[in-house]
Amino acid sequence: MFTGLVEELGTVVALERQVDACRLTIAAATVLDDVHLGDSIAVNGCCLTVAETSAGGTEGAAPRWTADVMAETLDKTALGALVPGDRVNLERAVRADQRLGGHLVQGHVDGVGTVLSRTPSEHWEVVEVSLPPELARYLVDKGSITVDGTSLTVVRAGDDSFTVSLIPETLARTTLGFRQPGDRVNLEVDVLAKYVDRLLAHRALPTGTLPTDTLPTPTKDTP
Template sequence: MFTGIVEELGTVAAVEDQGDAIRLTIRAATVLEDAALGDSIAVNGCCLTVAARDEDTWTADVMQETLDKTSLRGVQPGDTVNLERAVTAATRLGGHIVQGHVDGVGEVLRRTPSEHWEVVEVSLPADLARYLVDKGSITVDGVSLTVVEAGAASFTVSLIPETLARTTLGSRQVGDRVNLETDVIAKHVEKLLAGHLPAATPSTTEEA
């Protein structure tokens, strides 16, 4: 589990293509201070497991399911990535509860700069729209953000200078793909309430 507060920007050092998986090596510093084999580190919001490490790099195996469902497909050496270690019982929950399980991939549609912040619009897969509300939480590439405006096909977030400087969101361009994770609490509430809500009425009826 994570909080969506990025600890550092890492650099992809190597990508080994294994056919139905990749072996991803990332150069980092802060997240390696206490990293051990088997530990979890979020990479652009994807929870990955430390499979090997040395003084300044760590390696994770990225399976086909992750490549199919996230923007890690196509990552190249030299790319920068957002990194966050898993929370501990003593960690401040500075963002919101983030699982590191990507729900879908969006695309940066528009960037509107201002003097002290920047509004970014991101496309949203249709099946995720119901989990977003104005002023609710969304994770974009592992960054915990507040939704400014939630629409049926996109949403906007407002990025402060700190977020622009310390995460990959400062350099994402229109057309870039980003990983999205919606609020897990909303998903659990939906499932718990499903059995107590009336079934949807079909929009059409079959003719006799």
Template sequence: MFTGIVEELGTVESVEDQGDAIRLTIRATTVLGDAGLGDSIAVNGCCLTVATLEGDLWTADVMQETLDKTSLYGVSGGDRVNLERAVTADKRLGGHIVQGHVDGVGTITSRTPSEHWELVEVTMPADLGRYLVDKGSITVDGVSLTVVETRGDRFTVSLIPETLARTTLGTRRVGDRVNLEVDILAKHVEKLLAWRDAAPTAPADDRDGDA
């Protein structure tokens, strides 16, 4: 479980092609401070497991399913990536509840700079639109953000200077692909309501019938 508050910008050291998977080696410092083998670290919003640790390098195995459904497909040496350790029970929840399970890949379609912030528009798979609401939460490349406006298959977010400076969203360009994770609470509510609507209606007791 994560919060969407990026702790560090790491650097991809190497990518080893394993046929139906890749082994990703990433250089980092902060997120390795208390990391151990088997721990979870979110990389651009994808929950990955620490496979090896050596100094400031760690590796993770990325399966074909993840490559098929996230922007980690095509990652290469030298790329910067957003990193976040799994949240601990005593940590402030500064963002929102993030699982590190990518729901789809979006594309940056425009960036509109202002004096103190930047408005970014992102397209998304059409089936994710129902989970977004204005001023609700969305995770973009592992960054917890507030939706400014949602319209059909696209939405906008405002990036403050801190986000621009400390995450990959500061350098993402129009046309770049980004990982998206919608609010898990919205998905749970949708399923609960669907079950309620599908449940058969129990017949009312006939209290006025003849004995």
């Protein structure tokens, strides 16, 4: 479980392509302070499992960690488009004794959107992102959504897009500060909305049946 509060921007070091997966290596610092093999770290909102850690290799280089990313994740998220040198949002799984500063985030990507426009103002920037139609019912004005692992408040929820307002802190500390129109971003809707939708759909059906109109299987890599 995560909160959607990005801890640092990591840098993609390498992607080793395999037949049905890849090994993703990222340079980082903060998220590796107390990491152990098998721990979870969200990369642009996608929960990945730490499979390996190493020192930077050269003097002054940042430590690195590696995760195995299966084909399903590469196909259903924007991680498949990463190349060495790309910056990525990183967040460690939240501990039970920590403040929940954002909202409940699973690290299970529900779909991929595209940045449609950026409208700057004096103190913030409004960003519009396309929305897969099947996710529209889970968004409401002033509700929560995760974009590339960043917990944000929806300003306007439409049928095929939504807008968010980004403050200077978010622009400076996350990938959303430099995403441009046409860039793809990972989206995770509020898990509470998904449960409510499921319960209401089940309540409307005869006893013993389940709704067939459900979300696509979310992505979550496991060791």
